[in-house]
Amino acid sequence: MGRTGQFWKTSSIISMAFALFLVVMAILVNTTSLNQQVWLRVLFGVSALNFTLRASVPLILGALSGILCERSGIINIGIEGMMLAGAFAAFVAKVATNSWPLPASLAVGVATALLVGGLMGLLHALLSIRFRMDQIISGTVIIILAAGFSAYLFDRSAVAEGKFGPVRIPLLADIPVLGSVLFENPPITYLALLLVVVIHVALFHTRWGLRTRAVGEHPRAADTVGINVNRYRYVNTVLGGMLAGLAGGFLVLEAVGQFQEGMTAGRGFISLAAMIFGNWNPFGALGAATLFGYTQALQNELLLAGVTQVPRQFISMLPYVVTIVAVSGFVGRVRPPAAEGKVYETEGSSE
Structure with a gap:
């Protein structure tokens, strides 16, 4: 337990230092003569920070999905599929309600993504x-x-009309550099950041969170004090599926605006890596998702800057390489919930 706590302390420092470094460099590059350096604008420009946040949102939601499932003892590598199902469901709902007022149509899309993710x-x-x-x-x-189902049922002639636009928070959005990055975003982005705080507080400061962690660590002990182990596992896995579905809904309703086959492109697996790197902790996962999101932003910025010295395929590999390096370097130093992946049977019950 001590080693796990030490790793969480170390990963927190790494995440905070990385975030602080990004903030400081962004302010310097965008407010001083450093913006004359092309490579600094590519690495730390407002465009890179905006793309980092957009790329991080589905990873944050996917990592939170994994945390809810695995903290209660259920391994969930199906986040990728839940994301894709949520994205497809949101697209179908949005197309079916194109004639509705845009806010109502988008709300139905979000609700459908949550429902289908929960069913998965x-x-x-x-x-x-x-x-x-x-x-x-x-x-x-x-x-x-x-x-399979999304590819088979996808109508390529269908078009979703409209998506979530940015909501500007007065005063905060006027902060130089960071204001336009953090406080001028569409609703699902704000919701994802808020959920990090909500789930952290719920997991570590409520009775539900204590019981959830007990179910994932010592289900037999939890059962002896009257906690319904499998009920908590059902509830948390459904909630996790809803978060993964929302991550898919984000891609269709806020990021891209349309559905494409396989559009999750491995984000579910990167979310799992963020969850592990963050030691099954919401704030740790947020830091890891930001790191992976930044690698995707860097890939995008390098391609837009016309970097041709390095083959485009190698630049596109960057997010996945960083994921592999991060997990391979740290996975041996973290401890998952002790009962993760283990079926629990109550005494005298077939379940």
Whole structure:
């Protein structure tokens, strides 16, 4: 436990130092003569910071999804599939309600993404808890199911009209450099950042959070004091599925505006890496998601800057390489919840 606590302390310092470095460099580059340096504008310009935040949002939501599931003892590698199902559901709902007023149409899209993500989470919980399927296999089934159904049912002639626009927060948005990055964003971006705080407080400062962590660490002990272990696992896996569905909804309703086959492009797996790097802690996952989001932003900025000395394919690999390096360098130093992936059977019960 001491080593885990020490790692969390170390990862917090790394995340905060990285965020502070980005902030300081962004302010310097965008308010001083340093902005005359092209490579500094590419690395720390407002455009790079904006793209970092946009790229981080689905990773944050996906990591929070994994945290809820795995803190209660359910391995969820199916986040990628839940994201894709949520994205497709949001697109279908948005297309079906194109004639409605835009706010109502977008609200239906968000609700549909949450519903379908929750149903995928319920499916994963049923396979893992009731039918005792290997949880890795169950997650893989969800990924294949989402990819297959979305590709088969996708109407390529359908077009979703409109998406969420930025909501400017008065006064805060006027802060130089950071104001336009942090306080002039669409609603799901604000919601993702708020959920980091809400889930952290809920996990570590409420009775529900204490019971959730107990279920993931010592289910037998939790059962002996009257906690319904499998009920908590069901609830948390469904909530996790809803967050993953919302991540997919973000891609369609806020980021891209349309659906494309396989549009999650590995974000679910990167979210898992962020969760592990963040030691199953919401703020740790936020820092890790920001790091991975920045690598995607850097890839985008380098391509826009016309960097041709390095093959485009190598630049596109950057986010995934950083993910592999981060997880391979730190995964051995973290400890997942002790009962993760283990089916729990109550005494005298078939479940």
